[in-house]
Amino acid sequence: MMKPDMHLDSKKPTFFPKHQEALYKSLEDKHATVELDKSDPLATRMILNMGPQHPATHGVLRVLMELDGEIITKCRLDTGYLHRGIEKMAENKTYQEFMPYTDRMDYLSPYSNNVALCLAVERLASVDVPEKATYIRMICSELARISSHLLWLGTMIMDAGAISFFIWTFREREKIYDIFDEVAGHRFTVSHSRIGGVNNDLSPAAINKIKKFVQEFPAELASWHKLLDKNRIFIDRNEGVGSIGHEDAIDIGLAGPSLRATGIAYDVRTFDPYMFYADMDFEVPTRTEGDNLARYYCRMEEMAESVRIIEQCFDKMPEKGPIRLDNAKKSYPSKDEVYYSMEGLIHDFMMTDTGVCPPEGAEAYHAIEAPKGELGFYIQSDGTGHPWRLKIKSPSFSNLQGLETVLDGEMVADTVVIIGGLDPVMGDSDK
């Protein structure tokens, strides 16, 4: 007869032994919330490693699960495989220099990350942003939200078994990439926002592209609804899977659509409006079931709301106006000034060399509603152009922490769909 703990002795890990031992021990020590059925003759405890190189874990996430038959009795996540030390890098960069690194955190919605950093620094250094720049930021942030949700939709449905859907969502994402190419000159890592405004105005071609996309996208969305909302396989795979109640969800710190799918209408855009979201007319989609299907509906409806926000931004955005603060101590001067005046050149040099200097000892926490949830930057200043401490509260980190609880008691085959439904990005979580 096999001893229940034999697998632990016979399969001693050889790679990263100390780390593995600590992880396995932590799984042992975890308080199991799921009751084992002791009478089942087939009940054997088994430990299964999933990831870090598993195509369905959306990056380098490792899940260590203890199984009883097909049920996960408890699990531990092992993160940090994509840890690049972004917070340490920030301490050696000026605020503006740090921005390209934020692109590489949640690389599915880089524009939101740029805006989050800018808003935090602007709050700390009391920088006012011109109206037009804010509208440009809002339009692009909402496009980033659609882009991120499109990738989630494609991969999540691929996790549930339908491959071709991925291609359809990517066709739409491709259009958004083209828009960003036109707006910022980059398709993927945009870095378009600047402290005190944005880098350049929207060109007429970019405006046309965005307007065309906004016009055509709702029909596309409707056709996807038609395909999925009554699809038997899709619903069977997602309904009642990965459920979590609203009290647990807020206690464990779920963020974004995953939290709203439990019935809490917490959206930073309405709870603590930043930019001009207070003037916008939009709904915060919520569901009460808290399962994977509810998350699907929340995100699908959010995309439709994003389209509405973009349309309203175009209605309200002034035709002409500055796109960056005209104060050379706080923001980059325009290229015209740099090329044709000595002061402009000096200021440009000073901005690159020293950058914005918030007052000594000041600190600020500013959060925005990124596509995946609340993305916060906590910055402490020591009066120089570099942050003394910059901490990123990333939505994927919070959601993965929730995953450790959500997975307990689920079927092992549903792991993939649940990870897909929570939509973590490891670059965001591991920093």
Add this chain to the structure above:
Amino acid sequence: MKTLNDIFDQITEAFGEEDFELSEQDAGDSWITVMPHRIHEVAKYLRDEQGLRFDSLMCLSGVHYSKEEMLGVTYHLYSTEFRHRLTLKVIMPQDDARLPSVEQIWKTADWHEREAYDMLGIVFEGHPDMRRILCPDDWEGHPLRKDYKEQEQYQNMKVPY
């Protein structure tokens, strides 16, 4: 919705004045500093008290104040019911960086405290799973400390490039 001054008055009324300090700032956020040994009861009070109800811990960050040889933890709290927010700070000496964990109060703190331990070496007493989270378990040193020096070798691999 309560202002920081209201919340500070309420806390000092309940716990006395000696362990708390209000720092008001012109730029950015203002905060309340709490002595390390009081943090657990204060956190519980903030979460449960009628009219405060800070049910959500938005962010927990460790900070190294290397000039003062101190380590600090900053808590950003939010109440989804009343929509007010609060910044709490705890500061303790660098060579004895221990404070009670708030994991039992907000489960969000679980991973954030592990991160603060991993990056800055702050030990949270009473945390059920005080392991590193981003670095491997046998990594040496705490990378976000200002005096951090990376190790020469890790698992026979050269660390500094």
